[in-house]
Amino acid sequence: MNLYLKGARIVDPSDLTGETPVLIKTKALYDIYIRNGKIAFIAPQGKEPIPAAAKVIDLAGKIVTPGLIDMHTHLREPGEEYKETIATGCLAAVSGGFTAIACMPNTKPANDNKSVTEYILQKAQEAGLATVYPIGAISKGLQGEILAEFGDMKAAGIVAVTDDGRPVMNGELMRRALEYARNFDLPVISHCEDLTLCSGGVMNEGSVSTQLGLLGIPAVAEEVMIFREIRLANLTGGSVHIAHVSARSSVDLIRQAKASGINVTAETAPHYFSLTEEAVAGYDTNAKMNPPLRTTEDVAAVIEGLKDGTIDAIASDHAPHSTLEKDVEFNMAANGIVGLETILPLTLKLVHAGHLSLYEAIVKLSANPARILRIEVPSIQIGKKADLTIIDPDRKFIVDVHKFQSISKNSPFHGWELKGKAVMTIINGRIVFDDLD
């Protein structure tokens, strides 16, 4: 069905060159007509007649943005479908306003060969919701020993490589990965963690870990690995992307590297600018993640890094786990939280607090992830595919994990009152999620 989006404000950061049409930079309202999955016209509100047989959607007070892209999602299929399947992950994605997600390779088996890549893409196609961009492994079996087949996997459809979930401890392997990835124009995503400095830690090393009697992971474990990756990127000319930045020292290092022209990009996740280590009090396993939640100073530095552009993207690090992995002793609990259905509202919290403009927030949730992954930057332009997210910036709601589309419910944000959320997601001109009033 053709759609007529009526009277919306458009925020489209797809063109950062300054040549963006004026309509995107004003607060004027526009009508968007979507025909056969593509944007047929964009016109000032009421200027054009509504085409016959179009479904009219009144978007007064709403914002239309290019489809959001989550560059860091863990879909548990193949292997752990009781936590999440590709289909339920895609459902969670569109419910959170995402039209595309990039999925990490630490499945069982790992996505370290083209067969698994093809399987993921086939399952995603069957689900028919969000576009899924698989990310391949750096090393075979994520073992950190032998390079995986980047070329084959790229041909099958991967957009980056990573051993996320664990670091590449072997410095030479990381160097070779950065070099070899250049042949295939693949970014290398690094999970920065020096395991020898973690020594069994399960939360941030600090006053709370001491109080709770839990072994701590010092921020320096992240920092030293980021330093290594930056130097290796400089040596090899490869492009490294630092995943889930959590610490002040990490932000500082990335800022310095960017200033010296090294090809490094970075992302953080909402929990690193929304929560501190205090959330672990009471041994709440929903606050257990890797890297761990850190201090107030770290949270402030992450926000500062987002503001000044040091951190390019905001990603969910959606990590579904069942109660089997979470309702256990803290030491034994799995790391990670589900994030696809809270990432946008938590990012909008930064907007409401004045840390980011809405425009900057959308850059970090759409255009920048696309640029880092070298995929088409979504945009609202005539003739383009209609992948759109519609946001009600003022909608207040209480986070209820039981309403999540994800199979898993492991979120520390349950019960939080948030303002602003995706109310409609459109992919290829089709409404795949609808929560309009």
Place this chain on the structure above:
Amino acid sequence: MKEKPFTIKHILDIAGLSPDQITYILDTAESFKEISTRSIKKVPTLRGKTVINLFFEPSTRTRASFEIAAKRLSADTLSISASTSSVVKGETLIDTARNLEAMQPDVIVLRHSLSGAPHLLSRHVRASVINAGDGAHEHPTQALLDLLTVREKKGEIKGLKLAIIGDIAHSRVAHSNILGFTKMGANVVVSGPATMIPPYIEKLGAKVTLSIKKALQGADVIMALRIQLERQNKLSFPSIREYATYFGLNTQHLALAASDAIVMHPGPVNRGVEISPEVADGPHSAILDQVTNGVAVRMALLYLLLGSESQ
């Protein structure tokens, strides 16, 4: 209606107890000490109540202490150790607890190698939970018996200097004692190898000094901690010999403390390592008083959690 004097459901940590509650527990424990000196060491206070000792870590004295405490109050007790539990068959802590719960216990005493396990248990059972030591977190009943011992020997706790020496980082006893003694007005100093002093320990209320001599200077109470060889990652100190030489409590060290200082140790003692035999068995030692007071404190806690509800 008279207000119930003690309304706490679980004893999970010292952090959750107020100074008034601690004093109330110690007063109650004092009144229970006499029972253990009778020829018939048994009162009917907890008749018909069931106490389960669920021990996932080896323990002799704590488990025996809880068992004796419960029996002296006429409660029925059952002790389960990890080797006989279903955990080895893959059962989760919560499932084990739920199965025990179905047998209607009134108190579950839990010893576990992982910090926070008693908190997890308390969220899943109706019975009261007493933490008998969890990981490197807390050992609240040990701190209470230490407080009782010091109060007996010194009259009061306020204003005393307590020096805790040794492996602070891995010691739940140290954590509970820092919290307990500072709550009751004592000054607590910790010392030991820098590798064994955890970050931000000051936030629990302790002062830190890397000089064991400074820590002991004028101390009224010295607490030597057991080197938990099973918990060391081999990078904390180079050898037992070197540890004993520089951080072990010996007579020269003791001479730095107040003349009437008392020496404590949570046991079991590695003789000749963290404490020399002369000090462990000497006139300043209160180690066996601690053990005696352990029974009284545990009787008091069982009574306060269970017995007082029928008063």
